[in-house]
Amino acid sequence: MAVVVWIVEGTWPACVDAARAHAPENAEIVLLHVTGHEPADAAHGAFAGLMGRGRPERDPGTRVEHLAAASAESLLGAAAERLGRPCARAERTGRVEREVVAAADGADLLILARDGDRARLGPHSLGPAGRFVVDHAPCPLLLVWPEPAPGLTTIPAPPPHPPHHD
Amino acid sequence: MRRDPPVGHRLARKDRKLNASLAETLSVAMLVLVLVSAVVRPFGLPEAVFAVPAAALVVVAGAIPWDHALDEAARLGPVIGFLAAVLVLAQLCDDEGLFQYCGAWMARTAAGRPRRLLAQVFLAASAITAVLSLDATVVLLTPVVFATAARLGARPTPHVYACTHLSNTASLLLPVSNLTNLLAFTASGLSFTRFAALMALPWLAAIAVEYVVFRRFFAIDLDAGAQAPPGADAPALPLFALVTVGCTLAGFVLTSAVGVDPAWAALAGAAALAVRALLRGRTSPKALLNSASVPFLAFVLALGVVVRAVVDNGLDTALGRLIHDGTGLAALFGIAALAAVLANVINNLPAVLVLLPLTVGTGPGAVLAVLLGVNIGPNLTYAGSLATLLWRRIVQAHDTEVRLGEFTRLGLYAVPASLTAAVLALWVSLAVIQGG
Numbered sequence: 259m260a261v262v263v264w265i266v267e268g269t270w271p272a273c274v275d276a277a278r279a280h281a282p283e284n285a286e287i288v289l290l291h292v293t294g295h296e297p298a299d300a301a302h303g304a305f306a307g308l309m310g311r312g313r314p315e316r317d318p319g320t321r322v323e324h325l326a327a328a329s330a331e332s333l334l335g336a337a338a339e340r341l342g343r344p345c346a347r348a349e350r351t352g353r354v355e356r357e358v359v360a361a362a363d364g365a366d367l368l369i370l371a372r373d374g375d376r377a378r379l380g381p382h383s384l385g386p387a388g389r390f391v392v393d394h395a396p397c398p399l400l401l402v403w404p405e406p407a408p409g410l411t412t413i414p415a416p417p418p419h420p421p422h423h424d
Numbered sequence: 425m426r427r428d429p430p431v432g433h434r435l436a437r438k439d440r441k442l443n444a445s446l447a448e449t450l451s452v453a454m455l456v457l458v459l460v461s462a463v464v465r466p467f468g469l470p471e472a473v474f475a476v477p478a479a480a481l482v483v484v485a486g487a488i489p490w491d492h493a494l495d496e497a498a499r500l501g502p503v504i505g506f507l508a509a510v511l512v513l514a515q516l517c518d519d520e521g522l523f524q525y526c527g528a529w530m531a532r533t534a535a536g537r538p539r540r541l542l543a544q545v546f547l548a549a550s551a552i553t554a555v556l557s558l559d560a561t562v563v564l565l566t567p568v569v570f571a572t573a574a575r576l577g578a579r580p581t582p583h584v585y586a587c588t589h590l591s592n593t594a595s596l597l598l599p600v601s602n603l604t605n606l607l608a609f610t611a612s613g614l615s616f617t618r619f620a621a622l623m624a625l626p627w628l629a630a631i632a633v634e635y636v637v638f639r640r641f642f643a644i645d646l647d648a649g650a651q652a653p654p655g656a657d658a659p660a661l662p663l664f665a666l667v668t669v670g671c672t673l674a675g676f677v678l679t680s681a682v683g684v685d686p687a688w689a690a691l692a693g694a695a696a697l698a699v700r701a702l703l704r705g706r707t708s709p710k711a712l713l714n715s716a717s718v719p720f721l722a723f724v725l726a727l728g729v730v731v732r733a734v735v736d737n738g739l740d741t742a743l744g745r746l747i748h749d750g751t752g753l754a755a756l757f758g759i760a761a762l763a764a765v766l767a768n769v770i771n772n773l774p775a776v777l778v779l780l781p782l783t784v785g786t787g788p789g790a791v792l793a794v795l796l797g798v799n800i801g802p803n804l805t806y807a808g809s810l811a812t813l814l815w816r817r818i819v820q821a822h823d824t825e826v827r828l829g830e831f832t833r834l835g836l837y838a839v840p841a842s843l844t845a846a847v848l849a850l851w852v853s854l855a856v857i858q859g860g
Contacts, residue, residue: 266579266648267577267578267579267580267648267650267651268538268577268578268579268645268648268649268650268651269648269649270651271651294581296581296584296585296830296831297570297580297581297584297585299806299831300581300584300585300587300588300806300831301562301566301567301570301584301587301588302807303588303806303807303808303831304562304566304587304588304591304807304808305562305563306807306808306812307771307802307805307807307808307809307812308558308559308562308808309462309463309471309771309772309773309774309808309812310462310471310472310475310720310723310724310727310773311559311717311720312465312470312471312472312717312719312720312723313470313717314468316563318562318563318564318566318567321567322566322567322570322584325567325570325571325574326570326574326580328574329571329574329575329580332574333577336651373644373648374644375643375644375647376647377647385644404648404649
């Protein structure tokens with residue numbers, strides 16, 4: 259059984275814990291991290307906007323790209339340590355949600371955390387990336403809360419019964 | 425004998441008129457060449473390689489009289505000296521470890537709290553942009569901010585975007601914050617302190633609006649938390665660099681109070697750090713010269729001469745109709761909006777050079793409104809202007825297409841709101857400070 263665990267800054271420990279709790283003993287676990295282009299692109303763009311400065315070797319976007327690669331590596335290292343069992347690590351760069359779906363191809367389970375507004379429980383507790391992955395993942399999903407799951411008491415009261423017409 | 429001059433005068437005027445349209449065509453062609461080569465950078469050559477010959481051609485062909493070219497060079501000379509001093513100062517501050525220290529401070533005070541980190545990034549980027557110029561924030565601070573977010577385990581995008589936005593928005597405060605300000609500062613006739621006093625409120629208003637927009641726009645990323653424990657490394661406080669920067673700021677106030685060019689204060693600050701770094705073997709004369717960015721300085725001078733030729737040969741009358749007279753609220757809004765649009769179409773550097781001669785006559789209020797537009801406006805477009813953006817799309821500078829969605833959406837929220845707040849604040853400042 260192949261299990262892919264999607265590691266995202268901030269919410270990843272819940273996914274690793276879910277893998278420890280729910281992945282079978284013999285499962286092949288892959289820790290997946292995707293580096294989005296946005297930060298490096300913003301830095302490239304800000305430098306390109308400085309007219310006349312030339313000197314592409316000073317482009318901060320390139321430094322951000324290197325830093326992002328190092329950061330992804332250490333994040334996956336921390337996740338592997340928390341998992342505490344043999345696993346593979348996969349690092350991709352690109353459009354995050356599409357890379358995750360592509361990486362889940364052929365897997366038997368994808369574990370991910372909610373990435374939206376968790377203050378108001380409802381459709382927005384999934385952000386755009388999470389929504390895309392939930393809709394398009396080619397395998398079953400295990401969707402976990404980054405924090406302990408909310409209790410039953412958080413469910414709003416049902417709407418009042420429609421008036422009877424008799 | 426006195427009848428001849430009028431004939432000659434008439435001929436000369438006719439001659440000049442004929443030349444004027446030719447001169448304008450040549451000047452515009454050279455400006456286009458300078459701007460296109462600055463965006464495209466053929467063969468990776470420095471921008472000055474095209475800009476300097478273009479300026480020379482404009483002068484030699486007579487599209488701009490010698491005395492006007494010299495006049496422009498004399499006006500830009502001190503600006504360029506000032507700019508060079510600030511560039512060197514920022515680089516030496518980095519060598520002294522100021523930016524690393526700043527990163528460690530942000531990490532220590534924001535551990536585990538991305539919202540707090542965003543606030544610290546806003547503070548650091550606003551201060552660094554204002555004092556050490558936007559180049560320092562873009563080139564030196566942005567990677568440090570990314571590394572800090574990564575070290576805390578926070579999602580980096582909001583914090584990196586904050587650097588890019590604030591390098592523009594927070595560059596309103598001082599003449600040294602942005603090259604556009606330096607150009608306007610010398611043209612406006614304002615003193616350093618008066619410039620800062622008038623711009624303080626717009627600066628604060630624009631940053632506050634940006635902060636509110638960022639908190640809402642990136643609410644999800646900021647809510648995600650940050651797991652990594654902060655590292656134990658605590659770099660030493662670069663006291664010498666901080667004190668030097670503080671003294672330089674005091675020097676700006678002092679020099680402008682006694683009527684000396686504040687560029688000397690920047691030069692003194694850069695010299696103090698340079699001598700110390702040279703004595704300690706931390707830098708070399710070559711590295712210092714490199715950080716002064718001589719080709720960039722030559723580019724600015726050449727661009728100034730070419731733009732002067734374009735403006736003098738007819739653009740002033742064409743654009744003059746778009747400029748509203750007066751410094752009422754509506755006029756300020758009109759000028760700032762025009763400046764923002766122009767900055768987004770070409771770039772804010774040529775935009776400010778074009779708009780300055782047209783607004784200087786109206787007074788400092790109009791000049792400062794231009795600055796609000798050209799400094800805040802570029803946040804609307806990824807890469808600061810449509811021209812740069814289009815070119816990057818064409819060459820696909822990195823392996824995938826330039827992605828615009830999120831950055832442009834953020835700009836659509838942030839730019840109109842912060843520009844409006846800044847114009848209102850400028851209007852209030854002008855009423856309070858000039859009236860009182």
